[in-house]
Amino acid sequence: MAYDGNVRVGGEPHVHELADLVITKVAVGPMENNAYLLRCRATGEQVLIDAAAEPETLLRLIGDDGISSVVTTHRHGDHWGALRAVVDATGARTLAGRHDAEGIPVPTDVLVDDGDTVRVGRVELTARHLVGHTPGSIALVYDDPHGHPHVFSGDCLFPGGVGNTFGDSRAFASLVDDVETKLFGPLPDETWVYPGHGKDTTLGAERPHLREWRERGW
DSSP: OOOOOOOOTTSOOEEEEOSSEEEEEEEETTTTEEEEEEEETTTOOEEEEOOOSOHHHHHHHHGGGOOSEEEEOOSOGGGTTTHHHHHHHHOOEEEEETTTGGGSSSOOSEEEOTTOEEEETTEEEEEEEOOSSSTTOEEEEEEOTTSOEEEEEETSEETTEEOOOTTOHHHHHHHHHHHIIIIITTSOTTOEEEESBSOOEEHHHHGGGHHHHHHHTO
């Protein structure tokens, strides 16, 4: 079945198979969070993005091969609700943005800055620090050498707009600036976007609406 990323809580995970990386998406918890399991084809190493909720679901997804790391995209509780249970069960190290780590109750082993590399076996992803939804939100960019880029955007970019900035005009301006400069600027329209909730999108689908987002202020 072709990957479309339209998962639902209690439903089956969806698997996006790339040449060097396998991406498995599952929806968990009352806020319908997305969690992503990345697997390097060459080494079998796995990394989880956002241990959001339902640790039993996530551990079943991870399987017997375990994970080397869990990356938390930002400090909001719906994105780390299962983190302690997953880390205790797997021994995985924890990664999070430097400026959000203090808001995550599970200690962060690796503080991530803008431009840092996050490795999944032989696969490398680049962290982008995006300020506005939270002070230390990070997105992860995989520039697939065999195809187009892929972005795990946390709650910073969704179909139809940037993440919630809770009525703070400065935070909104910061977030839309960062998203435009660090994602839309360097990356092509074909870039696939995997958000923290809901359906996937592409930068090409969203790019025509950047001015509209700025004008409406959210």
